[in-house]
Amino acid sequence: MSLSTPPWRQAQLEALLELSLALGGPREEADLVEELVHRAVGLLDARRGLVVALSDQGGLSSWAAVNWPGSPEEFLVACSRYPGGLEVGLFPGSELALPCQQIMVAAGSWQGQWVLLVAVADRETRGGQGTFAPEDLPFLRSLALVAASAVASSRALAEEKRRRRALEEENRSLRGDFGDFIAESPAMRRVLELARRVAPLEVSVLLRGESGTGKEKVARLLHQLSPRAGGPFVPINCAAVPESLLEAELFGIERGVATGVEARIGKLEVAQGGTLFLDEVGDLSPNLQAKLLRVLQERTLERVGGRREVRVDVRVVAATHRDLETMLARGEFRQDLYYRLRVVELRLPPLRQRPEDIPRLIQHFLQRFAAQMGKGQVRLEREAWQLLLAYDYPGNVRELEHLVEASLALAEANEVRREDVLLAMGSSAPVAPLGGTLEEVVKGHVLRTLERLQGNKKEAAKALGVDRTTLYRMLKRWNAT
Ligand SMILES: Nc1ncnc2c1ncn2[C@@H]1O[C@H](COP(=O)(O)OP(=O)(O)OP(=O)(O)O)[C@@H](O)[C@H]1O
Ligand SMILES: [Mg+2]
DSSP: OOTTOOHHHHHHHHHHHHHHHHHHSSOOHHHHHHHHHHHHHHHTTEEEEEEEEEOTTSSEEEEEEESOSSOHHHHHHHHHTSTTOOOEEEEEGGGGTOSSSEEEEEEEEETTEEEEEEEEEEEEETTEEOOOOTTHHHHHHHHHHHHHHHHHHHHHHHHHHHHHHHHHHHHHHHHTOBTTBOOOSHHHHHHHHHHHHHTTSOOOEEEEESTTSSHHHHHHHHHHTSTTTTSOEEEEETTTSOHHHHHHHHHOBOTTSSTTOOOBOOHHHHTTTSEEEEETGGGOOHHHHHHHHHHHHHSEEEOBTOOSEEEOOOEEEEEEOSOHHHHHHTTSSOHHHHHHHOSEEEEEOOGGGOGGGHHHHHHHHHHHHHHHTTOOSOEEOHHHHHHHHHOOOTTHHHHHHHHHHHHHHHOOTTEEOHHHHHHHTTOSSSSOOTTOOHHHHHHHHHHHHHHHTTTOHHHHHHHHTSOHHHHHHHHHHTTOO
């Protein structure tokens, strides 16, 4: 700085330096614009000030004003009348159609594009109105340029953030990840994609799929991704509750229907504002099918023995592993109810048709159960891993889940070994001993399965993929009942 630098010049340079520092950090555009207008007004002793930031398309992006007599839009229009734009200038107010004495304007550009306009008006001096000096013009221009680069970098940062978020979102959907919902296989990713699309809609969804394929898991996901996520998710298993109780369970009951009966609200009412998950809907009796249909059509329900009608605001997601179409043909399931429940149908493929999901499911459950059992980091021996990968999981994800849990429970220390998995499979040898007849092999497999399921024949039949009477017949033949 030469000795001849006048003091006002020195002060301006310091002010500029300070402004560059103040605007230099990562800040929101609106914030920058606000700060700029206050600084400009203060540094130039102006009574009024206006900063208008322009979008890339030349429109108004954001603005901030101090005592400005007009709107930012009017100002933009007035400025745009100047040929070649209004880079910098000192005008009487009348020239911009504004009720002020003198206006000074400067535009700030960044990389060849206009980013903002700064205007100050009516200089304030001690004891009356003063005027801006010609030296003030380059100063205002410098302010505008510094601010323009700050606004431009703020926008670049926001854009970068937006892009990163979009990329993360895209990666997530490519992986098919959704919280702890695992979908690596193309088949499952398609299901997930559809689920994400229909979740926000209020339509009824019917979930089809073998036992253990994740129907309830998807039902919960549909709820979580819907506008009803803040409301309750209420599951009811139509096959698990005896018909005589199911009606009250679903629709509720009014007091005094039978002696000593307390009033109780049903699951349909518990689910108000949320989602009702009708599991095993194929097991609903014709009587209850008719009642349910009425509720879905009228959106109101009457409790058992009740006289009052209750409005029902519930989204229904139903599931079944039954062949509803055959049931329709036989007249065992109402067609009108079928169409009402099946506005959208999602079919969950069995695990054997999506082996790509198996590795991550194993890891997922391993982690979860290790944490639950307080085992810390758990390792899978290579052979144990191969055994788990090769298994065909007739009971689908639920079977895999139990198998991993049991293997882990049997494992010593922090390593799951081949023996642990074999033991968990309820077998000490992976293949039947050589020389066994087919019947012996089948018998061994059936009995081991039964043992693994603690003698539960219904579950065993499910796991073996035969119906229950077949299983009974086999057991009788081997005197194994
Ligand atoms: N894609 C998945 N990712 C993670 N866990 C899953 C997935 N699918 C299913 N599971 C888990 O597997 C188990 C069985 O799933 P779920 O209960 O949803 O199956 P389901 O089809 O309703 O079975 P069922 O017909 O026997 O009632 C649950 O513990 C669930 O959390
Ligand atoms: Mg289920």
